[in-house]
Amino acid sequence: xxxxxxxxxxxxxxxxxxxxxxxxxxxxxxxxxxxxxxxxxxxxxxxxxxxxxxxxxxxxxxxxxxxxxxxxxxxxxxxxxxxxxxxxxxxxxxxxxxxxxxxxxxxxxxxxxxxxxxxxxxxxxxxxxxxxxxxxxxxxxxxxxxxxxxxxxxxxxxxxxxxxxxxxxxxxxxxxxxxxxxxxxxxxxxxxxxxxxxxxxxxxxxxxxxxxxxxxxxxxxxxxxxxxxxxxxxxxxxxxxxxxxxxxxxxxxxxxxxxxxxxxxxxxxxxxxxxxxxxxxxxxxxxxxxxxxxxxxxxxxxxxxxxxxxxxxxxxxxxxxxxxxxxxxxxxxxxxxxxxxxxxxxxxxxxxxxxxxxxxxxxxxxxxxxxxxxxxxxxxxxxxxxxxxxxxxxxxxxx
Amino acid sequence: xxxxxxxxxxxxxxxxxxxxxxxxxxxxxxxxxxxxxxxxxxxxxxxxxxxxxxxxxxxxxxxxxxxxxxxxxxxxxxxxxxxxxxxxxxxxxxxxxxxxxxxxxxxxxxxxxxxxxxxxxxxxxxxxxxxxxxxxxxxxxxxxxxxxxxxxxxxxxxxxxxxxxxxxxxxxxxxxxxxxxxxxxxxxxxxxxxxxxxxxxxxxxxxxxxxxxxxxxxxxxxxxxxxxxxxxxxxxxx
Numbered sequence: 001x002x003x004x005x006x007x008x009x010x011x012x013x014x015x016x017x018x019x020x021x022x023x024x025x026x027x028x029x030x031x032x033x034x035x036x037x038x039x040x041x042x043x044x045x046x047x048x049x050x051x052x053x054x055x056x057x058x059x060x061x062x063x064x065x066x067x068x069x070x071x072x073x074x075x076x077x078x079x080x081x082x083x084x085x086x087x088x089x090x091x092x093x094x095x096x097x098x099x100x101x102x103x104x105x106x107x108x109x110x111x112x113x114x115x116x117x118x119x120x121x122x123x124x125x126x127x128x129x130x131x132x133x134x135x136x137x138x139x140x141x142x143x144x145x146x147x148x149x150x151x152x153x154x155x156x157x158x159x160x161x162x163x164x165x166x167x168x169x170x171x172x173x174x175x176x177x178x179x180x181x182x183x184x185x186x187x188x189x190x191x192x193x194x195x196x197x198x199x200x201x202x203x204x205x206x207x208x209x210x211x212x213x214x215x216x217x218x219x220x221x222x223x224x225x226x227x228x229x230x231x232x233x234x235x236x237x238x239x240x241x242x243x244x245x246x247x248x249x250x251x252x253x254x255x256x257x258x259x260x261x262x263x264x265x266x267x268x269x270x271x272x273x274x275x276x277x278x279x280x281x282x283x284x285x286x287x288x289x290x291x292x293x294x295x296x297x298x299x300x301x302x303x304x305x306x307x308x309x310x311x312x313x314x315x316x317x318x319x320x321x322x323x324x325x326x327x328x329x330x331x332x333x334x335x336x337x338x339x340x341x342x343x344x345x346x347x348x349x350x351x352x353x354x355x356x357x358x359x360x361x362x363x364x365x366x367x368x369x370x371x372x373x374x375x376x377x378x379x380x381x382x383x384x385x386x387x388x389x390x391x392x393x394x395x396x397x398x399x
Numbered sequence: 400x401x402x403x404x405x406x407x408x409x410x411x412x413x414x415x416x417x418x419x420x421x422x423x424x425x426x427x428x429x430x431x432x433x434x435x436x437x438x439x440x441x442x443x444x445x446x447x448x449x450x451x452x453x454x455x456x457x458x459x460x461x462x463x464x465x466x467x468x469x470x471x472x473x474x475x476x477x478x479x480x481x482x483x484x485x486x487x488x489x490x491x492x493x494x495x496x497x498x499x500x501x502x503x504x505x506x507x508x509x510x511x512x513x514x515x516x517x518x519x520x521x522x523x524x525x526x527x528x529x530x531x532x533x534x535x536x537x538x539x540x541x542x543x544x545x546x547x548x549x550x551x552x553x554x555x556x557x558x559x560x561x562x563x564x565x566x567x568x569x570x571x572x573x574x575x576x577x578x579x580x581x582x583x584x585x586x587x588x589x590x591x592x593x594x595x596x597x598x599x600x601x602x603x604x605x606x607x608x609x610x611x612x613x614x615x616x617x618x619x620x621x622x623x624x625x626x627x628x629x630x631x632x633x634x635x636x637x
Contacts (some may be wrong), residue, residue, distance in 0.1 A: 371447065377485035379469035380446055380478075381495075381550065382502035388470075391490065391498065399489030399533075 004068040008048050008061065008139070011173065012111070015039060015142055019068050022143045024174075030116055030123035031147050031177060034130050039079070041132035042267070050134050053316045055347045060256045062229055062319040064199055067171040072356040085163040085193070091176050092116065092145030110153035111160075116146035123147050126179050129206050129236065135260070137204040137234035140175040149179025154210070156186040168196040175322040176203040179262045184210040184240075189218070196222035196229035196254070207237045207245075219259075221251035229258040237263040239271065241295065249275040253283040253312075258399035260288040264282055267295030267326075276397040279312035279344075289333075292321045297328040305336045307393045308344035320363070323357045331362040338396045340370060340389070401445070401464075401477075401558055401590060402426050405455040407478040408437065408444045415440050418455070419618040423558070423590050427580075427604045429627055430594045432480050432612030433635045438594045439482055441612065442560045447472050460557065475501055478548035478558030480564055486535040492546060493518075500539035503554060512553070519549045523575055540567030548579055558590040559583065565597040577603045598631045 006014060013311045015024050018213050023035035048062050085097045086106075097104050114123050127148070132138050152158060172198060182228040194203075209215045221231070231254060239245050243266075248258055265271055288358050291300045306314040316335040337346035344351050370392055378388035401423040408416045415437040432438050444451040447469035461529040462475060500512060507515070513530060520529040520636055523545040535543050544567050545596070551559055559606040564580075565573055577600060584591050584604070595601060610620045613635075 130610045374485050374487055376448055376469060377481070377487070380473055380474035380481075381499035381554065382470050383498055384468075384502070387498065387502065392487070395487055395489030397489075 005064055005065045006068070007063060008026055008136075008173075009046055011066070011139070012042060012046065012290065013144070016034055021145060023146060023177075026146070028116075029146050030121065031127060031130065031144075034127045034132075035142045036082075038132045038138040041134065042138055042142070045132055045134060047136045047138055047182040050075045050136075050319070052135060052288070053286075055317070055349070056258060057256070057284045057313055057315075058227075060284055061200065061232070061258075062166045064172040064200055064230055064256075068173075080165075082141060084161050086161045086207045087113070087150065088163050089148055089164050089176065089178060090165050090167045091174055092148060094148035094150065097163075103278045109156065110155070110156050110183075110392070112151045114147075114149035114151055114181075116148070121214070123149065123179065126181075126206060128228050129208075129238065129354070130177070130204070133234075134201055135234060136232050136258070139206040141201045141232075143173070143202075144175040144177045146375070147177040147179060150181075151181040152183050152186050152188050154183035154185055156183060156188065158186070159189045159191075161193070163193045163195060165195045166201065171199040173199065175200045176201070176205075178203065178205045180205060180207045180216050182207070182209050182213045185212040186210070187214045187352070189216040192217060192219045193381065194219065194221045194231060194233065196224065198228040199323075200230040201230070202232045205233070205235045207235060207240050209237065209243040209245050210244040211239070213238045215246070216389055217245070219247065219249045221249075221254060221257065223252050227255055230253050232260075233256040234258075234260040235262070237261065239263065239265045239269045241267045242269065244270040245274045245334075247274065249273075249287075250277070251285060252278045254285065255269060255281055255283065257283075257285045258288075259286070261288045262288075263292065264299075265291060265293050265295065265298050265300060268296070269298040271298070271300035271301045273300075273304070275306075275315065277304075277306040277398065279306060279314055280309040282311050284313045286316075288317045290319045290321070291331065291333075292323075293326040294323050295330045296326050298326070300331045302332070303336075305337045305397050306346060307340060307396060310343065311341070312344045313347075314345070315349075317349045317351075318363070319351040319353060320361060321353040322356055322359055322361065327356050327358045328367040329356075329359040330359070331359070331361045336396070338368045338370065338393060339367060342395065352360055400415060400458075400460055401592075402458045404457075406444075407454040407459055408440055409452040409454070410440070411448065412452075414616060416444075416618065417452075417616045421610060421618060421620045423592055423608070425588050425590050425630065426607035427584055428590070428592045428608045428610065429601055429604075429606040430592060430610045431596060433614060433629055434532060435615055436612045437616070438612055439562050441618075442562050442592075444477055445472075445560060446477060453524075458489065468526070470502070477555060478551060478556035478559040480544075480551060480559070480561040482562040482566065483501070484535045484543040484547055486533070488533055488536050490534045491531050492534050495534045496550060497553060499550070505554065513559065514548065515553060519552045520545075521546060522579070523572065525549075541569060541572060544568055545572065548576065551583065552579065558592070560592045560594075562594045564593065565595055565600050574598065574599075580604060584617075596631065601627055601631065603633075
């Protein structure tokens, strides 16, 4: 097949063409049924037209031309393999990193890699969590080759370094569906590195944090090769009763980024989501954090911060939803933006949807400039404007 | 040596202080004046606060001070302690002083810096973990003033302008303040300019000159220290 150029909307015409052997075509895929559902929904309304994206500069993504060339797919692992990563994930692929410093950790730890290549992999059991959303992550479900994932067995203590890689050095769309299943009463810390590519990635990750478990997620977007990188990462988190989910997201400039997190919180849970984004040049970063309290006596804290320079753009859409049964919830939602350029734009939209009484719920959003008094204080100690400005930005992101 | 000639300070085109010709050499100098007369304005205008417009001339150790940016004035050896020090969340006291020391080319090892910082904090009765606390965040007024004194200690400028360094300090802390300021001046070739109406501080520091700022926006400097004591006893209206 010759090189094929298409934008995301045009992709609808190619799902069944065989440009990729995706979960829709592959009736043996563990996600085949749900891929069909997503496809049927997409034929009715294309996700890129979803109103959720109205302030996300979606045209940058919509107009981008993906270049498919099935004859010349070349693997390039030069930027992928390192000795710190434990597990490497790409579309339909999951493997232990052969070069990691201590690769017998896998044998010692109660972890199961979920791959469609294995018999009785159980991946189809996760289909109910991946129903159509009307969002771009549906494209990942339809168009990924197969879902992959890893399952941590109950009562496990584990630190993991995960790389969401892109093995093929091409400009084609890359889709991933990843299942992360944290067993009951486990305590797991995951450092998740999102490898940038010269093109679009759409990734859907489902995190199941089982009863009494703790998941500490530290997500870092690639600091290199990001000038042409467009990334849509949608996380769906299910917090079972008594669980804790602590997430930290960090990025520094992407041509286009969407980091969407939808969290369902059941009773007696703790949720902390922290984001810090340093944006410059023409970077666009869009963050959505939706915390849905479905059970009582849980606590959630959301704090997303961005520093914007040059022509950078940031949008934040945050929602705390509290169901009628979720009494005793304590929730706080914050978004703070530091605008360092008159050409930069920050858009912030916090929402509270409260359907019960006896809760504590607050939100606050700010867009501010570098404080002149603070800079003067630093200047008065010999720190010049450049170093002082950098200190203020760094403090803003880390405070 | 800090010399002002016909130094005028304006805010939004309104003159606050005008035509001040003053001289501050090594030693102790006190600035006094009724509330709202512009004592802090004078101090911050010398430091280069961008909120103030200035006219006239100010020479600092032979250099044209008014042509310098604030950070350049600090690097030239000028220091100001703030009446209300600015809080910076996310920045620890020690990170701040470390960056300031680097900017001022005060090259000591981090270990030496930290040791000096902790000793200075200990002298002032601040907690053992003071170096890790965020700069002027969740600190009392007195603690913030002590923090300014630590900075004076560590940065060791040639000329220090202290804006009411005694306010917010308890009796014990004032004793330490007097000791530290005396020690600063006794290093020799140091100039200490203090805005204060605190009798004990003025008495113990034995000032060399007193500058009175009046409500008409004028400044009068004298070596007759009795003027300061008369003001302390009778106020400005006598």
